Amino acid sequence: MRVWMIGCGNMAGAMLTRWIESGAVKAEAVDVVNRKDRALPAGVRQARALPTGAAPDIVVLGVKPQQLDEVAGHYADRVAGAPILLSILAGVDAAVLTRAFPGPVPVPMMPNLPVALGQGVCVVNAPDVPTEVRARVDALLAPLGDVIWAAGTVYAAAAVLAGCGPAYLFRFIDALARAAEAMGVAHDDAARLALATVRGAAALAATDPRSPGALADAVASPGGTTRAGLNVLDDGAALDRLMQATLAASAARAEEMAAAARG
Ligand SMILES: NC(=O)C1=CN([C@@H]2O[C@H](COP(=O)(O)OP(=O)(O)OC[C@H]3O[C@@H](n4cnc5c(N)ncnc54)[C@H](O)[C@@H]3O)[C@@H](O)[C@H]2O)C=CC1
Ligand SMILES: O=C(O)[C@@H]1CCC=N1
Incomplete structure (x- = not known):
């Protein structure tokens, strides 16, 4: 599975660490774009811009919510060809994601830091996604810990x-x-x-x-x-x-x- 990560700091970095440690994702299949280099698992490519070439299987959005418009301005065109956009941005729902990044199926979720140990919780707020998208997201999140799908006010609380x-x-x-x-x-x-x-x-x-x-x-x-x-x-x-x-x-x-x- 090829993955692009736009913003990979504390939280997305914890997810990436576990994905690679668990074997769910291979380090060489991951491209990270960060504002400046951070310590990432060995083998992961890190740059100031997304790579050229075909879009990956999944794009993970891990910047701060206030940085959404900025990264959309830079990368929306490149991300348009990807099938799934997984977002961990607090308070950013599917409609806002689609407006910023038209094309992929938006999957907003809320993880927590213990995912680094495979003992986290991921609450996913994408009730209407196609079955195959749900299956792919479930498979990707499974090594991180408990996965719960929720919507509306239940999602907000969870x-x-x-x-x-x-x-x-x-x-x-x-x-x-x-x-x-x-x-x-x-x-x-x-x-x-x-x-x-x-x-x-x-x-x-x-x-x-x-x-x-x-x-x-x-x-x-x-x-x-x-x-x-x-x-x-x-x-x-x-x-x-x-x-x-x-x-x-x-x-x-x-x-x-x-x-x-x-x-
Ligand atoms: N820290 C936590 O425990 C949790 C955080 N979140 C969500 O995760 C997101 C990120 O939070 P943290 O990881 O704590 O922040 P962070 O500051 O550690 O990471 C943000 C990353 O985005 C990168 N970035 C910023 N602007 C960029 C740009 N223009 N282009 C490319 N990369 C850029 C930075 O270089 C940094 O690596 C937030 O949206 C937050 O709501 C969600 C659940 C838990
Ligand atoms: O404090 C925040 O806004 C982010 C979302 C959940 C944890 N950290």
């Missing part, structure tokens, strides 16, 4: 959970560590303990048949220390409300960006 979620959790790890540090644990030890606890708990939640709620109950002895802490998180549904406000803020910003992209 996209912020998946795309932004890792950042929320990185903040949680830091907050856990800072709380322990404030109670006297050395900075490095607190950071190590917080990360190990989150990693172990996530691994257990991923493998144990019990739900996260049931696992929390398995930790919390009645009247014990965990319950005292959970009571703080549960008081007035404090954690639920915090997460709802967090996702809502990200979703509202995505909608603002979508409105700006629609013009």
Whole structure:
């Protein structure tokens, strides 16, 4: 499979790393155009412009949403011959993609950084694509982790959970560590303990048949220390409300960006 990537930074680079590591895509079949060179997997060609010659099997758009018009101005003609345009731009929907890049089937999606490890989530928002396009996209995304197809408001919510979620959790790890540090644990030890606890708990939640709620109950002895802490998180549904406000803020910003992209 031949792939062109227009913009390959933190996020698209994570996808590319996994594609090559998993063997889904061969490094020599990939052409990246970036504003300046970045560290990319060995064998991937990187330049300031797309190569000449026939369009590839898929084009991946990985620039910032604000750079869409600029790259469309440069590359829309070249991309027109490609069958699929996979876009990871937050708040850029299929209609906006088609306006910028007429020709290929637009496939907007939201990945997250753990795709680099094959443990990411990709939420795809292309409900009406032909079956063969869906099959090709599914096959390409499978090595990255979980793939979910969603539309409308469900996509909006799932996209912020998946795309932004890792950042929320990185903040949680830091907050856990800072709380322990404030109670006297050395900075490095607190950071190590917080990360190990989150990693172990996530691994257990991923493998144990019990739900996260049931696992929390398995930790919390009645009247014990965990319950005292959970009571703080549960008081007035404090954690639920915090997460709802967090996702809502990200979703509202995505909608603002979508409105700006629609013009
Ligand atoms: N960082 C993340 O965790 C996630 C990011 N995204 C989406 O991924 C996209 C990229 O975000 P990041 O990778 O974080 O940004 P980034 O800044 O790391 O990567 C953007 C890349 O685009 C290239 N670029 C910029 N202008 C260009 C141009 N005119 N021609 C060619 N290449 C150009 C840059 O050289 C850079 O390598 C955004 O649209 C964002 O919404 C989606 C999900 C998660
Ligand atoms: O913050 C952003 O807008 C992008 C999309 C999801 C994660 N990063």
